[in-house]
Amino acid sequence: MKKTTLSHLAMYQNVLAVVKDHQSTWSGVSGMVSAVDQFENSLNLLSSKLNIQNTLTQGIWKDKEVYMKELIESMSILKKGLFLLATQTDNRILLERNRESLTKLKSMGAERLKIASIALLEDVNDYESSLATVGIDAPRIQDFRDKVALLEERKNSVRQAIIERTIETKSIRELEKRLNELLIGQLDRFISFFQTTNSAFVASYKAARRIIGNGGGSKNNLTKS
DSSP: OOHHHHHHHHHHHHHHHHHHHTHHHHTTOHHHHHHHHHHHHHHHHHHHHHHHHHHHTHHHHHHHHHHHHHHHHHHHHHHHHHHHHHHHHTOHHHHHHTOOOHHHHHTSOHHHHHHHHHHHHHHHHHHHHHHGGGTOOHHHHHHHHHHHHTHHHHHHHHHHHHHHHHHHHHHHHHHHHHHHHHIIIIIHHHHHTTTTTOHHHHHHHHHHTOEEOTTSOEEOOSOOO
16 A cells, blocks of 8 residues: 555545534535535545455465465475485485575575475475485475475465456545545535634644645645645
């Protein structure tokens, strides 16, 4: 979620709160009642969309992080086993293929790790019958195979979540545009009618219309009431 969107959201919420607090002042103006209803409905929808956007990939990224951590730990143990087996059998080629430390594995990007895991799986399949001699049992091997099988599925899940998030982002921009149109085209003008009859309302509204920037300062760069 962009910081500018959060700043705008806070402003929209402040505006609605002030307008609601002074409802008795404008409740008899049907045009303003309609504008406020539209503004509130759009704001509620925006809040809902932002929550969806925020949670859409969050859970998947968190699951992926846990999965990658477990995959790397599994790879590290199997590589140690293959390294020990290679040392004991004087298999220099196998030894060279399985020198990577846990730190080295953690530094790999997703694609490189995928390639490394597939290469490791080939070694595990080739030397499976001998791995028990260095303490690598069948359940540990199967666990690694299961994790490798999930690699593509995890990648596709993240890709789909990113696509869905992009769709939500477009919808959020449209809602922000609609809210700004309601502010500039209607609410700002309606509020100006009450300058003489309820100046406190107008002053509070103008204060609420300020956008608090990322550095904490007030900005009027959206629209001026």
